[in-house]
Amino acid sequence: MRTGRSREGGPPRRHVLLLNASYEPLTTVPLRRAVLLVLREKADVVHGDSAGTVLKSASAALSVPSVIRLRRYVRIPYHRRVPLSRAALMRRDSQRCAYCGKRAETIDHVIPRSRGGTHAWENVVASCKPCNHRKADRLLDELGWELTVTPTVPSGPHWRLINSDHHGDPQWAPYVSRSVL
Structure with a gap:
């Protein structure tokens, strides 16, 4: 299980919200990638770290970003389905079992794969x-069971922001269409 800590066992990895040139959220990127985008002048810092942390080198100082915006617009095709992942499924089902409503720890195929069920949003629930x-x-x-929720495909650009390695920064709220943080 991933804990969100670096491979060396250090502090948790920081993530930065990446906005398109039009200010729509694209995804989250690791702090290192965000700093490289800013230093290479491909992105601008929109919001700095709320703690005011500064990265320093021998020749420059840069405030740690919380939100960055690309300088050039990147076209993103929105017609694709949201990829099915354990983290996204648990988020969709609010960490609740679709059968009894208790805290979910696993995923389950409503129609088992051994009986022809598919590994798709419409057939997978938290359990x-x-x-x-x-x-x-x-x-x-x-079994005589019924689902407490109907499994559906999540939609909207905010589903790209799901990342199991981090917790959202409050400064992201104005840029995220629906709170997934």
Whole structure:
């Protein structure tokens, strides 16, 4: 399991919100990548770190960014589906089991893959371990169970901001269309 800490076991990795030239959120990038974009003059700092942290070198000083904006517009095709990941699924289902409503720890295929079910948003839900174990490879009708939520494909540009390695910065709120932080 990833803990959000660096490979060396140091402090957690910092992430920076990356905006397009039109101020729409694109994604989050590691602090190192954000600093490189600013130093190479491909992006501008929109908001600095709330603590006022400064990165210093022998010849320059740069405030640690929290939000950066690209200088040139990047066209992003929005017609693609949001990629299915464990972190995104847990976010969609609010960390709750789709069968009993308790805290979810695993994911489950509503129609088991062994019975022809697909690994797609419409067939995958968050589940607690006891429900996942009890359901096993059976169908809901066989157990007499019902889903508490209908599994759907999430939509909107804010789903690109889901990243299990960080927690959102409050300074991002004006740029994110719906709070996922």
